[in-house]
Amino acid sequence: MDATTGIHEGNERFRTAVRTADSAGTPALYTRDATVLPPNGDAVHGAEEIERFWATAFENGVTEARPVTLEVIEMGEYALEVGEYTVLSGDDILDRGKIMVLWHRDDGFWKMHRDTWNSSLRLPAG
Amino acid sequence: MDATTGIHEGNERFRTAVRTADSAGTPALYTRDATVLPPNGDAVHGAEEIERFWATAFENGVTEARPVTLEVIEMGEYALEVGEYTVLSGDDILDRGKIMVLWHRDDGFWKMHRDTWNSSLRLPAG
Numbered sequence: 001m002d003a004t005t006g007i008h009e010g011n012e013r014f015r016t017a018v019r020t021a022d023s024a025g026t027p028a029l030y031t032r033d034a035t036v037l038p039p040n041g042d043a044v045h046g047a048e049e050i051e052r053f054w055a056t057a058f059e060n061g062v063t064e065a066r067p068v069t070l071e072v073i074e075m076g077e078y079a080l081e082v083g084e085y086t087v088l089s090g091d092d093i094l095d096r097g098k099i100m101v102l103w104h105r106d107d108g109f110w111k112m113h114r115d116t117w118n119s120s121l122r123l124p125a126g
Numbered sequence: 127m128d129a130t131t132g133i134h135e136g137n138e139r140f141r142t143a144v145r146t147a148d149s150a151g152t153p154a155l156y157t158r159d160a161t162v163l164p165p166n167g168d169a170v171h172g173a174e175e176i177e178r179f180w181a182t183a184f185e186n187g188v189t190e191a192r193p194v195t196l197e198v199i200e201m202g203e204y205a206l207e208v209g210e211y212t213v214l215s216g217d218d219i220l221d222r223g224k225i226m227v228l229w230h231r232d233d234g235f236w237k238m239h240r241d242t243w244n245s246s247l248r249l250p251a252g
Binding site: 035037038040041042043073075076078080082098100102113114116117118119120121122123 | 163164165166167168169202204208224228239242243
């Protein structure tokens with residue numbers, strides 16, 4: 001499966017996991033030694049921490065995530081995705097911003113290996 | 127030059143550009159078609175926008191940036207760097223956080239091709 005198709009499918013699985021608040025299913029979207037770099041927090045490493053990270057997000061009201069792929073740079077077994085996202089709680093937009101994800105082909109699936117994003121919303125004046 | 131050495135040298139050139147507020151020198155640290163994804167703003171594309179982005183950062187008081195490479199994933203002519211950073215204004219720490227940079231070998235140098243970061247500082251309670 002080519003990287004662009006694999007990333008599209010991976011993002012569809014991710015959207016479903018968020019929509020169903022399936023934190024237990026999130027580690028399967030990532031490689032075994034994946035790292036997530038969330039804004040305003042420390043790096044998150046591996047299945048257990050990733051599941052806990054998403055469980056907390058769902059407890060905090062996240063009900064939907066809409067990643068949009070703008071670019072895929074293919075590098076053999078790896079591919080870098082650059083894109084945008086919107087995160088919702090019900091009908092409320094919690095955040096929108098930019099994503100950068102290194103995907104890795106793993107056992108027939110493309111999975112997230114290094115995953116980060118940041119908000120495009122301006123900070124309130126401090 | 128291997129990726130790890132090239133990234134180290136690229137980061138040294140970046141630190142010098144920040145320390146000397148050399149916004150005009152920043153595009154040479156990036157590939158011609160580079161994208162920067164800064165937090166709390168829109169994506170920045172190409173030399174002119176990159177120079178303007180860093181000029182604004184220097185006008186806003188940034189006097190030093192300290193990137194620290196924690197990991198380099200080599201992928202031929204590309205390499206992904208994951209790390210940490212501290213940004214200072216004089217002796218004051220403005221921000222510290224995490225970086226994720228896709229570097230590309232370009233004309234003998236390793237240059238930043240896709241560059242993003244986010245803060246590890248917690249947001250004030252809203």
